[in-house]
Ligand SMILES: NC(=O)c1ccc[n+]([C@@H]2O[C@H](COP(=O)([O-])OP(=O)(O)OC[C@H]3O[C@@H](n4cnc5c(N)ncnc54)[C@H](O)[C@@H]3O)[C@@H](O)[C@H]2O)c1
Ligand SMILES: O=C(O)C(=O)C[C@@H](O)[C@H](O)[C@H](O)COP(=O)(O)O
């Protein structure tokens with residue numbers, strides 16, 4: 001079974017990535033769950049219907065299994081849903097020997113992980129990712145919910161006990177979700193592996209190819225890139241910021257759309273274009289952004305922003321980014337046609353992590 005081991009300062013855990021791995025690892029997962037007093041399965045409405053058989057299996061896998069079904073998408077990552085999950089756990093007497101199983105995409109995983117990180121100051125959790133995007137979100141231990149003013153602003157680093165990524169579940173993803181998740185794979189190529197980026201660009205030339213070609217080998221490479229970075233810098237004191245490539249601008253775009261207009265990966269593609277152009281200006285990066293954008297547009301990515309959205313609005317949102325160090329004067333951005341005003345920053349670091 002293809003397994004990547006994530007080893008950080010605080011944890012070591014397997015990430016099993018394979019088509020049908022939930023079926024193949026059934027006994028192992030049941031054995032794992034049997035170690036706990038209670039199991040809380042957090043999933044969203046879509047997944048609970050689409051993958052009812054997985055939910056039923058989990059429900060019967062062990063004693064004392066409780067479901068908790070969230071709204072779909074970003075609406076799961078709210079204070080209200082976080083509180084509802086806590087209420088559910090307290091009223092069903094979940095104790096410190098309980099485990100949370102996150103069955104779903106990044107939104108479910110981020111919420112479930114944060115609930116696990118904070119319930120009784122921390123209980124175990126296991127990730128069963130179901131989206132392309134979750135090859136990124138299920139690994140590395142970043143967990144969070146949103147505040148209306150800022151994305152992922154309330155959260156914790158809390159590593160899962162294990163990740164079982166059944167890539168056969170990806171076939172049911174709608175086109176926009178497929179594309180959104182694929183953006184994080186493109187990111188992994190851009191930040192760490194030019195060969196992976198070239199392979200991805202050669203193998204996926206239109207939207208249909210996202211379904212036609214098994215993504216498992218590419219997603220596995222993306223996960224390995226993430227695992228290596230997280231192993232070196234679990235709490236984003238340095239190089240983990242590379243995994244945030246495109247996210248300063250991208251999160252601002254997401255927030256500007258009230259977390260509804262753009263999916264995460266759609267906004268991150270826009271953010272990565274911004275970061276690439278900025279890197280060209282600041283560091284002389286040699287990269288053909290136009291060719292990359294044309295390729296991405298063939299897959300259906302849309303880089304346009306509404307004319308009503310001003311740079312000032314995005315700038316305000318970028319001020320909330322967790323990577324900011326507002327005590328220094330190194331926080332500046334460039335916009336099309338605007339002057340570059342990087343007086344005292346480390347250009348390489350800033351442009352790589354925006
Ligand atoms: N923690 C991290 O390191 C990290 C990394 C990247 C992104 N994220 C976060 O992840 C979130 C986005 O995750 P996402 O794109 O997976 O979104 P998501 O969890 O909202 O899922 C997207 C949609 O797809 C549906 N869905 C899930 N699995 C499906 C399947 N197999 N078939 C059909 N539909 C399915 C869901 O019901 C939902 O409507 C964002 O909040 C982002 O901030 C976190
Ligand atoms: O794991 C990381 O580190 C990442 O930055 C991965 C990102 O794809 C992800 O969207 C993450 O949640 C963003 O982190 P944040 O710290 O900017 O909220």
Ligand SMILES: [Zn+2]
Nearest residue numbers: 184247264268
């Ligand atoms: Zn991301």
